[in-house]
Structures are given as C-alpha cells and as structure tokens.
Amino acid sequence: MTKYIFVTGGVVSSIGKGIAAASIGRILRNRGFSVTMQKLDPYINVDAGTMNPFQHGEVFVTDDGTETDLDLGHYERFIDANLNRYSSVTTGSVYSEVIAKERRGDYLGGCVQMIPHITNEIKDRIRAAGANPPVDIVIGEIGGTVGDIEGQVFIEAIRQFRKEVGNSNCLNVHVTLIPEVGPWGEIKTKPTQHSVMKLREMGIQPDILICRTKRPISDEMREKISLFCDVSKEGVVESMDVDSIYEVPLVYEDMGLTSLVVGRLGLPDRPANLEQWREIVRRIKEPTYEVAVGVVGKYTDNGDAYISIGEALKHGGIANDAKVSLQWIDSENLDEGDVSAALSGLDAVVVAGGFGKRGIEGKIRSVQYARETQTPYLGLCLGMQMAVIEFARNVCGIGEANSEEMDPTTPEPVIHILPEQKLVTDMGATMRLGEYRCQLVAGTLAERVYGEPVVMERHRHRYELNNEYRERLAKGGMICSGLSPDYRLVEIVEVPDHPYFIATQFHPEFKSRPNRAHPLFQGVIEAAVRRSGGRKCGAASSADGDRA
Ligand code: GLN
Numbered sequence: 001m002t003k004y005i006f007v008t009g010g011v012v013s014s015i016g017k018g019i020a021a022a023s024i025g026r027i028l029r030n031r032g033f034s035v036t037m038q039k040l041d042p043y044i045n046v047d048a049g050t051m052n053p054f055q056h057g058e059v060f061v062t063d064d065g066t067e068t069d070l071d072l073g074h075y076e077r078f079i080d081a082n083l084n085r086y087s088s089v090t091t092g093s094v095y096s097e098v099i100a101k102e103r104r105g106d107y108l109g110g111c112v113q114m115i116p117h118i119t120n121e122i123k124d125r126i127r128a129a130g131a132n133p134p135v136d137i138v139i140g141e142i143g144g145t146v147g148d149i150e151g152q153v154f155i156e157a158i159r160q161f162r163k164e165v166g167n168s169n170c171l172n173v174h175v176t177l178i179p180e181v182g183p184w185g186e187i188k189t190k191p192t193q194h195s196v197m198k199l200r201e202m203g204i205q206p207d208i209l210i211c212r213t214k215r216p217i218s219d220e221m222r223e224k225i226s227l228f229c230d231v232s233k234e235g236v237v238e239s240m241d242v243d244s245i246y247e248v249p250l251v252y253e254d255m256g257l258t259s260l261v262v263g264r265l266g267l268p269d270r271p272a273n274l275e276q277w278r279e280i281v282r283r284i285k286e287p288t289y290e291v292a293v294g295v296v297g298k299y300t301d302n303g304d305a306y307i308s309i310g311e312a313l314k315h316g317g318i319a320n321d322a323k324v325s326l327q328w329i330d331s332e333n334l335d336e337g338d339v340s341a342a343l344s345g346l347d348a349v350v351v352a353g354g355f356g357k358r359g360i361e362g363k364i365r366s367v368q369y370a371r372e373t374q375t376p377y378l379g380l381c382l383g384m385q386m387a388v389i390e391f392a393r394n395v396c397g398i399g400e401a402n403s404e405e406m407d408p409t410t411p412e413p414v415i416h417i418l419p420e421q422k423l424v425t426d427m428g429a430t431m432r433l434g435e436y437r438c439q440l441v442a443g444t445l446a447e448r449v450y451g452e453p454v455v456m457e458r459h460r461h462r463y464e465l466n467n468e469y470r471e472r473l474a475k476g477g478m479i480c481s482g483l484s485p486d487y488r489l490v491e492i493v494e495v496p497d498h499p500y501f502i503a504t505q506f507h508p509e510f511k512s513r514p515n516r517a518h519p520l521f522q523g524v525i526e527a528a529v530r531r532s533g534g535r536k537c538g539a540a541s542s543a544d545g546d547r548a
Helices: 017-030 071-079 091-104 114-131 149-165 190-201 219-229 245-254 257-264 275-285 303-319 360-372 382-394 445-450 467-476 519-531
Strands: 003-009 035-041 088-090 137-142 170-177 208-213 236-240 289-297 322-330 348-351 377-380 401-403 412-417 432-440 454-461 463-465 479-483 490-494 501-504
Touching (some): 003 017, 003 149, 017 035, 017 071, 017 137, 017 257, 035 114, 088 091, 091 114, 114 137, 114 149, 190 208, 190 219, 208 219, 236 245, 245 257, 245 275, 275 303, 289 303, 289 360, 303 322, 303 519, 322 519, 348 360, 360 377, 360 382, 377 519, 382 412, 432 490, 445 479, 445 490, 445 501, 463 467, 467 490, 501 519
Parallel strands (some): 003 137, 003 170, 035 088, 035 137, 170 208, 208 236, 289 322, 377 501
Antiparallel strands (some): 412 463, 432 454, 432 479, 479 490, 490 501
C-alpha cells in the first residue's frame, strides 16, 4: 500500500516549504524507501512554461519535457530521482482535463462541479503519481498558503483523500513560521495557531508542524503550540535557519522527524544511511578552495530565476572541495562600456539561458571576455547561441552574425529557428522540450568531461545553430563536439586553445545533484580552481571588491 504525505504551508510564503517537503523525501530515501514527489499548484496556468521567471522563478524541465515549477528541481536534487509529468499538477491542467472530459460527454449529461469532479481529478492525479512508477511513498506539496482562495479545492481534495486511504496511510505536515517581533525579538506562536485553525476549519488536522524559526523554540513554547494546535509535542518540530539547504534533512533527522513519520505511517523502522549526505554537508561547510563564478543573465534581481544553475555550480564545488561564491551579473549593464570591470577577478563565467533581445549584447560581450582572457566559460542554451554569435562575429569575420530570435531579418542568421518550430503559433508546451540523445565527438573536451560517448540531456528551446554556417565556424576553430544522432542538430560547441570553453544547447543544470555534480559543472569548477591558482577558502579574491 502506497503511503501519502501532504505538505501545506501557513502564515507566509517563502519559508522553505519546498525544501521542507524535499527534505522529508531525503530522510525517507535514507531509510531505503522509494519516494516520489508531486507539486499541486493552485495557479490557473496549465503549466509553468509560459510564466515569467522574473515573477515566478525558474521553469524546471523534466526528462519527459514537462515545464514545471522550480520546486521540482529541489525535489529531484534531494531525492535523487527523475520525476515526470505526474509530479506536476496545476489548477489549469486539472480544469483542462475535466472540461475535455465534459466536451467528450464522459459525464453523461451530469452537472460538472468542483466537488466531486475537480476533486476527483485531483485525487486521480495523486494516485497516478504513486503508480507511475510505483513507489512506497508519495509526498505532495500544496502550493501557496492555507487560506488562499485558489488553493481551497486542493485542500478539500486531500481531506477526501485521507478519508479514502485511511489515517494510517496518510500524514499531514504543515510548515509554519514562528516570527520574531518587537524590540527584543520575542518569538510568537499566534500566527501558527491561526494558520492551523484555518486548516482545521477546512477539515485537515495536521500530524506534524514544522516550525521555521530563527531562534530555538523552548520546551514550554512547544507545549503551548502542541496544546493550541492539537498536535503531539513530538510532532512540533523546530526547524531553525541553516547555512545550506542541504543541511535540512540532517536537522530533521536529529529532531527525530524520520522516526515519527515512519512510526505514524506504520513503515518498518530501518536504520538510516546518512553517510553520503553528511559528507555533502561537510564539504559545503569546510571547503578547501574558493572560487568566484559570475552568472550573466537578465533576471538577476530574482535569485530563483536561475536556481538550478546556482545549485549545479555548488554541486561542482562539492565535487572539487571548493566553495563557489556566486555573483549574479545583469547582462543589460554590460551592453556598453568596459565589461572587465564586472568580470575581471572571476574564476569562471556562465551565461544563462533566456529569451528575447534584452541584454543580449552584454551576454555576447561576456563571452568575448571569457574567450579572450582564457577565463573558464560555460554557456547554457542561450549562452551557447551567444557563444556562436560571438565567435562568428569576432573570429570568423561575420560581422552581422545574429540570431533570428533577436533580429528576424538578420542577413547572417548563424542561429535560426528549428524547422519544426516554423509553424508553431501557440506558446505553451511547444518548444523542443525534454530529454534527447546527444553523441559526443571523440577527442573533444565534451567527451573528456563526460567520459562517455552518448549522453541524454534536457532541452527547452526554439532556435538552433544554423548548419549552413558550420563549415565557416569550424574553419575559425570552433568545434561542434555534441550532435543529435542524425548529426543535424549541434548540441555542444567548444573552443580549443582555452582552458575550458564549452557551451550547450541543452540545460545540464537540470540534471545535476549534490551527490552527483553534472560533469560540465564539475568541469567548470575544476577549471576555476585551477585558474585561481588553488586559492584557499577565505583568502581574498580579486573579485571581492566587486562583490562588496
Ligand atoms: N531563446 C533561445 C531559444 O529559444 C534559448 C532558449 C533558452 O535559453 N532556454 O532557442
């Protein structure tokens, strides 16, 4: 029998509900259970694909090409599993399905209603997550906070779900904030009491409260929360702020959360295997080296917009025993003037993916800087396309080289629209999405870094390197080192005579894990450590001035 854990949030958003859910996944994986995770998002978009990353954070892509909320990235990184379309549910996708069924006549003339039709569809999706593939435990996170109007039908669905599978197969976890208020920073439980009250009004009695706090919660306070919220005292779990998100599973383990969950769900109490995770955290907390890496993009005001890139770089740091000091650099500020003011002192430069024209000249100039100064460079999707344009313009003498995306009438479309994209008019879920095979060319940096001849990587793009320019780029010295199996599509380019210059049409950041850094990220950090001359952690870097 599959067990289900539902995670809701209260008081305010942005208190780390996704990390809390993912960490519960990790502690259960450490006990040898198979786990999948699901995000139940109350927004009306059918998927996250059409959402602006500036407002909503990164769009994460799964192997099967589902464009999802960034929380799925956390889930995959924590539970070390590849998720699929069953892990992403939105109000929009639920309603689309119910309306399609109604149009087909599946409801036999019945009046289609929130309860039971919408709630049934949500419950079917929860069951489907547990069955594709079959797992011991499904952890479902409800987006937003309790009390949001748009989240109500999901709360009602999980209420019904618990009734159907029974109390011993279902657990409700509520993540809440214990804020500090007043001049002496007193910590207050009242917002948590109200949040639980709201949840109970809707028929959900939480079994566990994860209390996010900056200060330790006293025994007395736990008793008070327990009494007012009708949760056992052991069920009131303190979760203090920590330096790294990867510490959270260890905090939960120390707080006894795993035993509590396992006991409550009647699962066998197996010994925990914590070695690997402890080693990850040790390397994060006591690194030998330190490197400064600049990520050039246009959504730098929202740290969540490039979250998988930041995490993948940190994983590269874990693999190389190095702390990665990230600098988010707004490419628009580099469109003109001296780029070296912003980039000198960096040990590596990454140009992120993106869409549209804004800030692209700054990206192209960042590539040029990295290439000419022998600074390790990793280009991701748009960062690959910009690397091709830069090389065409500045090395191959194709002065007007551009992408059709930025200038549809460019005389030199070194990047042009994929043929199958030409007739696409709808924006949602129509890009080249998800996992495709890529063949690596023998003797290239790509092959050396991956250490294998064929790789599978995740994509999200509409444009590609124009094959008509391949020969001229090759004459200039650019190597196409990764190709689709039919050789039609260039997936990786690199520039030799450079310590590390590589750029990919796909998004390797989506496949990196703390215990298994993606080879391209491991490689760029290794090159960065080399460039820094093995600078020890804590020693000043010449980039510190820029950071201050
Ligand atoms: N805008 C580019 C394209 O559609 C790059 C996409 C990306 O960086 N994800 O091809």
